[in-house]
Amino acid sequence: MACNVTERQRAGVINPIFTCQPAGAQFASIGIKDCIGIVHGGQGCVMFVRLIFSQHFKESFELASSSVHEEGAVFGALKRVEEAVDVLLMRYPHVKVIPIITTCSTEIIGDDIDGLINKLNDELLQEKYPDREIHLVPIHSPSFVGSMISGYDSAVKDIVKYFATKSEPNGKLNVFTGWVNPGDVTALKHILKEMDIDATVLFEIEEFDSPLMPSGQHVSHGTTTIDDLKSTANASASIALNRYEGGKAAQFLESKYGIPVTIGPTPIGIRNTDNFLQNLKQITGKPIPRSLVKERGIAIDTLTDLTHMFLAEKKVAIYGNPDLVIGLAQFCIDLEMKPSLLLLGDDNPNYGEDPRIKELKEKVDWEMDIITNADLFELEDRIKNKGLELDLILGHSKGRFTAIDNKIPMVRVGFPTYDRAGMFRHPVVGYAGAIWLAEQMANALFTDMEYKGEREWSLNVW
Numbered sequence: 001m002a003c004n005v006t007e008r009q010r011a012g013v014i015n016p017i018f019t020c021q022p023a024g025a026q027f028a029s030i031g032i033k034d035c036i037g038i039v040h041g042g043q044g045c046v047m048f049v050r051l052i053f054s055q056h057f058k059e060s061f062e063l064a065s066s067s068v069h070e071e072g073a074v075f076g077a078l079k080r081v082e083e084a085v086d087v088l089l090m091r092y093p094h095v096k097v098i099p100i101i102t103t104c105s106t107e108i109i110g111d112d113i114d115g116l117i118n119k120l121n122d123e124l125l126q127e128k129y130p131d132r133e134i135h136l137v138p139i140h141s142p143s144f145v146g147s148m149i150s151g152y153d154s155a156v157k158d159i160v161k162y163f164a165t166k167s168e169p170n171g172k173l174n175v176f177t178g179w180v181n182p183g184d185v186t187a188l189k190h191i192l193k194e195m196d197i198d199a200t201v202l203f204e205i206e207e208f209d210s211p212l213m214p215s216g217q218h219v220s221h222g223t224t225t226i227d228d229l230k231s232t233a234n235a236s237a238s239i240a241l242n243r244y245e246g247g248k249a250a251q252f253l254e255s256k257y258g259i260p261v262t263i264g265p266t267p268i269g270i271r272n273t274d275n276f277l278q279n280l281k282q283i284t285g286k287p288i289p290r291s292l293v294k295e296r297g298i299a300i301d302t303l304t305d306l307t308h309m310f311l312a313e314k315k316v317a318i319y320g321n322p323d324l325v326i327g328l329a330q331f332c333i334d335l336e337m338k339p340s341l342l343l344l345g346d347d348n349p350n351y352g353e354d355p356r357i358k359e360l361k362e363k364v365d366w367e368m369d370i371i372t373n374a375d376l377f378e379l380e381d382r383i384k385n386k387g388l389e390l391d392l393i394l395g396h397s398k399g400r401f402t403a404i405d406n407k408i409p410m411v412r413v414g415f416p417t418y419d420r421a422g423m424f425r426h427p428v429v430g431y432a433g434a435i436w437l438a439e440q441m442a443n444a445l446f447t448d449m450e451y452k453g454e455r456e457w458s459l460n461v462w
């Protein structure tokens with residue numbers, strides 16, 4: 001009995017867990033204020049990504065496409081980017097930042113977007129828009145390597161690298177949230193406020209839970225400004241909550257500007273949130289206030305009510321973004337559950353060196369498989385054909401049919417989640433996230449017991 005880390009053995013991916021690198025770059029770009037990314041590729045590279053964002057957040061987002069067609073795919077399509085930049089600037093007078101995001105096709109044909117950006121800076125922007133502040137940022141995101149996770153990580157780094165400008169120290173903390181939900185950002189900002197920490201929350205997407213205002217505004221935008229990005233080089237420290245989603249940018253700021261970096265922990269569960277608060281205390285010197293100790297106490301009380309009676313020994317499969325999956329697995333273990341299968345949807349070679357995975361390999365004393373480069377067929381195949389018995393599945397909506405078909409209770413968590421209402425509003429991080437997750441898991445099990453006619457539960461002995 002042990003924790004094994006292996007790569008998917010079968011050739012071909014069936015029902016992928018992730019989408020491609022440009023999707024991650026697009027998610028980073030919509031976290032910036034006054035920004036619309038141009039995806040240099042076929043229109044579907046934007047259309048489907050926008051659709052997933054809209055399905056998940058139930059909001060509308062602005063992203064543009066250079067809309068490469070056959071001629072461009074054969075002879076080069078830089079002209080399409082030139083036209084796209086001009087059209088975008090004409091139609092959107094407020095736009096200041098345009099990340100130009102490559103795709104598989106335009107990387108293969110070798111379109112030189114860096115050279116084109118130099119040309120546009122020297123010609124179009126000077127001649128036609130001399131009085132506007134405009135930043136064209138090249139983002140290379142070929143989709144034949146990595147995944148939406150590495151695409152997000154690289155784009156965040158490229159954008160920070162472009163803007164970061166050394167001047168006077170600002171005494172602030174850079175916080176790279178990673179690929180989270182608005183509810184997570186609200187929970188993180190709450191913790192920072194309670195600890196009286198002045199922080200710049202980067203690629204900030206709290207307003208993806210947008211109000212419908214009398215003005216009729218119906219498009220969601222991130223709120224990270226150009227000044228926020230510039231000032232990242234003047235912070236007192238950086239903290240990247242997710243190793244694989246923002247970690248690169250934080251490490252860049254350390255190597256180029258000497259900004260000390262703390263990577264993780266992804267504050268999912270009590271243990272990780274405790275460590276996160278201790279890190280904040282150590283970095284800033286600010287004490288942990290009684291209000292957060294009380295919130296922790298409420299979370300512990302909630303978990304105490306649920307763990308031993310209902311959650312202990314339950315076998316769980318978890319898939320999705322790697323930091324989320326690992327954080328959820330750690331939390332489940334603290335709840336005396338038994339994560340049996342973790343599916344990481346890409347082939348990042350660094351997973352084997354991840355200290356959290358090393359810790360799982362050392363400490364887990366039951367059968368746990370961690371599969372890299374995994375797909376959702378792996379989950380289905382193991383349940384149907386290889387005797388994997390599960391009490392619960394944690395993951396995003398793309399895997400729901402495996403849960404439904406095999407009558408396994410499921411808690412929707414991660415991106416994209418579109419078949420349950422309002423999931424983006426609830427945090428998985430912090431003490432609030434620990435409460436929400438534990439209650440969701442317990443309620444999923446309770447509902448399952450009702451449907452399966454477990455009389456003891458139906459007679460309500462709790």
Ligand code: SF4
Pocket residue numbers: 020021022041042044045103104105143
């Ligand atoms: S795999 Fe290539 S063609 Fe498909 S959406 Fe991604 S970048 Fe576009």
